Amino acid sequence: MERRPLGRSGIEVSSLGLGTMMWTTDEAGLEDAAAQMQTFVEAGGTLVDTADVFGQGAAEAAIGQMIGKVVARSEIHIATKAGVRTDGADRKRDTSRGWLTRCLENSLRRLGTDYIDLWLLHVYDPDTPLEETMSVLDAAVSSGKVRYFGVSNHTGWQTARATSYQGAWPGRVPVVASQVEYSLLQRGVEREVLPACLAMELGVLAWSPLGRGVLTGKYRFGRPTDSRAASKQWGRFAGTYLDERSAGIVEAVATAAEGLGVSPLEVALAWVRDQPGVASAIVGARNATQLRASLAAEQLFLPPEIRLALDDVSAPTVGYPESY
Incomplete structure (x- = not known):
């Protein structure tokens, strides 16, 4: 699998990353997750993406149980996130010193490792001063518990503000990556976030590059009973893009896929993977069979005329001031 620089960091990550949002630590779930991890690493994948809130920590714990058994720690780059509260507090976004410090220690414990390759602020927190949040990230890197850090689900100005703040004074640790939802169904980040990332040399990590599963084509003729859109837990998540x-x-x-003799999944994933600035596209799967289908996209490079046609049909609405 192709390796790409992660922004201005010193590491290169696989062009496809392994998502873990649906991983659990029960016996069946852990077995599926281990099979995915093994399949991913054997295909040359390195970037494993998770978050402290995925399964209330279960996804991180699942990764921790695999290190040393299914995969060596040195074979993967672990990216995890913090800043979202699910403990019942009124405050749902929290990047304060106390909360982030607590999250970091808990993530390291669950992951069974003494360092995190990439630590991401899961959301923007308007209630914590930027200098406080950034000082926690600087300390985390200085301590050796974190190698690099970035932002996630931040707007263009929020991304630029954090990156500029860190670059304004010698000794501060630079922001190296931005993780955002990006697919043919969600191109809103092209208005301001991607230009900011390109200008500031941040590596873009695209989450849900298959449009929450809709771009696989599975919903073209209805909602399969075993699909995310048909489930109570994930119905709203997938249903976001079930519109005209x-x-x-x-x-x-689907038309492009038929002409190329590949699956719609491969076409959609290849499109995102090769967009300017994208370091890695994060793919999630229920099992190793689904994951192999996504990994097959690594062999596909879209002809320019097909890429342009897809660009046109999915173009986001752009107005003032972007088009001024």
Whole structure:
């Protein structure tokens, strides 16, 4: 699998990353997760993406149980996130010193490792001063518990503000990455976030590059009973893109796939993977069989005319001031 520099950091990550949002630590779930990890590493993958809130910590714990048994710690780059509270507190976004410090220690314990390759602020927190949040990240890197850090789900100005603040004074640790939702169904980040990342040399990590599963084509003729859209837990998540506009884009992807003799999944994933600034596209799967289908996209490079056609049919609405 291709390796790409992660922004201005000293590491290179696989062009496809392994998502763990649906991982659990029960017996069946852990077995599926281990099979995915083994499949991913054997294919040359290195970037494993998780968060402290995935499964209330279960995803991190699952990774921790695999290190040394399924995969060597040195074979993977672990990216995890902090800043979201699910403990019942009124405050849902929290990047304060106390909360982030607590999150870091808990993540390290669950992961069974003494360092995190990439630590991401899961959300922007308007209630904590930027200098406080950034000082925690600087300390985390200085302590050796974190190698690099970045932001996630931040707007263009929020990304630029954090990056500029860190670069304004010698000795501060630079922001190296931005993780955002990015697919043919969600191109809103092209208005300001991607230009900011390109200008500041941040590596972009694209989450949900398959449009929350919709771009696989599985919903073209209804909602399969075993699909995310049909489940109580994930129905709203997948249903976001089950609308008329998305349906037109899915049909265009399916037409391109038929012409190329590949699956719609491969076309959609290849499109995101090769967008300017993207270091890695994060793919999630229920099992190793689904993951192999995504990894097959690594062999596909879209012809320019197909890429342009997909660009046109999915183009985001752009107005003032972007088009001024």
